[in-house]
Amino acid sequence: MRSIWNGSISFGLVTIPVKTYSATDRTSSVSFVRIHEKDGAQIQYRKICELDGEEVPNEEVGKGYQAPGDDAIVPITDEDLSRLPMPTAKTLSILSFVDPDQIDPLQMDKAYYLGPNGAAATKPYALLREALEDHRKVALGKVAMRGRESLAMLRAHNGAIVMHTLLWPDQLRPVTGVAPDEVELRENELTLAETLMDSLGELDPAELHDDYREAVEELVAAKLEGEPVAPAASGTSGAQVIDLTAALEKSVRAARGGREAGTEAEPASVTPIRGRKAAKKGEAEQGAAKKSGAAGKKATAKKTAPATAKKTAAAPKAAGGRAKGTSTAKKTAAAGTSKKTASKTTAKTSTAKKSTTKKSTAKKTPARKTSKRSSA
Numbered sequence: 001m002r003s004i005w006n007g008s009i010s011f012g013l014v015t016i017p018v019k020t021y022s023a024t025d026r027t028s029s030v031s032f033v034r035i036h037e038k039d040g041a042q043i044q045y046r047k048i049c050e051l052d053g054e055e056v057p058n059e060e061v062g063k064g065y066q067a068p069g070d071d072a073i074v075p076i077t078d079e080d081l082s083r084l085p086m087p088t089a090k091t092l093s094i095l096s097f098v099d100p101d102q103i104d105p106l107q108m109d110k111a112y113y114l115g116p117n118g119a120a121a122t123k124p125y126a127l128l129r130e131a132l133e134d135h136r137k138v139a140l141g142k143v144a145m146r147g148r149e150s151l152a153m154l155r156a157h158n159g160a161i162v163m164h165t166l167l168w169p170d171q172l173r174p175v176t177g178v179a180p181d182e183v184e185l186r187e188n189e190l191t192l193a194e195t196l197m198d199s200l201g202e203l204d205p206a207e208l209h210d211d212y213r214e215a216v217e218e219l220v221a222a223k224l225e226g227e228p229v230a231p232a233a234s235g236t237s238g239a240q241v242i243d244l245t246a247a248l249e250k251s252v253r254a255a256r257g258g259r260e261a262g263t264e265a266e267p268a269s270v271t272p273i274r275g276r277k278a279a280k281k282g283e284a285e286q287g288a289a290k291k292s293g294a295a296g297k298k299a300t301a302k303k304t305a306p307a308t309a310k311k312t313a314a315a316p317k318a319a320g321g322r323a324k325g326t327s328t329a330k331k332t333a334a335a336g337t338s339k340k341t342a343s344k345t346t347a348k349t350s351t352a353k354k355s356t357t358k359k360s361t362a363k364k365t366p367a368r369k370t371s372k373r374s375s376a
Helices: 078-082 119-135 187-200 211-225 244-261 273-318 322-364 366-375
Strands: 005-011 014-022 063-066 073-076 091-098 108-116 138-145 148-157 160-166
Touching: 005 119, 005 138, 014 119, 091 148, 108 119, 119 138, 119 148, 119 160, 138 160, 187 244
Parallel strands: 005 091
Antiparallel strands: 005 014, 014 108, 063 073, 091 138, 108 160, 138 148, 148 160
């Protein structure tokens, strides 16, 4: 890695010579060149003087300062800048140590790795790194790089010291007119949002990649090989008014299901409020239809019941009266059986009574019988 700036860190009376390396690589991002659509040739940008209309070579290009709202341009040379009092031109002066949460992320500009410059700088470099890490603080200071002075923040990261250049506070635009007015939120909506945050789990940085760059590379490869380019899936354009609670609940279910199954969760979708009303209306119509259908079924059942009964009664007649005759015969037989049983019982009772009467008569009239026998 090539050093882009050499200087030192001023830590009280301790000076730490350092080399600066760029911590980010923007060359991997997608970039396009401008071409002439007619013939495909690349368009070149040339430096043209506005007065004479001629191209200006790089060695004749200088600096100038134009005040805001003023058309006048004041030429500024490197010699003019070198005479300006800038103690931070080669030294990063640490002003204070603060908690990391006191730095607004909006101020973050560019990131650089700082490494010790020479063997003598190794020990003080390690001392500052360990102090920042153990104390859980970041250092704030000022540094001049590439012709301008910036705020800088130093922090320990993976065994090295990282410098972030910061924007000045007056370079941050106010948020006026951006944030919405007071919005009333229900407790269950906030609870669902927090539950969704917990359900999504942790993020693996190794899984992050630039999908757009890969798509562009595939597109270029297809064009070079003369293959047809597959059309991209069209997404829904325009913002939708959503049922927030329904969307949160579905998102929580999808996140939990994906985490438990170890597979990718189904992306949550939102339900338009209009569609939901229409769905409710449709459900009401379906309910009314079901009720009317049920009433119709009942009426049909009532109408059908007599007809069915008639058909059932008429069926034995059509069959030659077997069913009716059979039931009548059964009833007649049962009646006859009961009458026979009753007559038998009556006969037995009368016979018993007669025998009893005869016995009693015999007891009462023994003399008559004797007399008759003797006279015979």
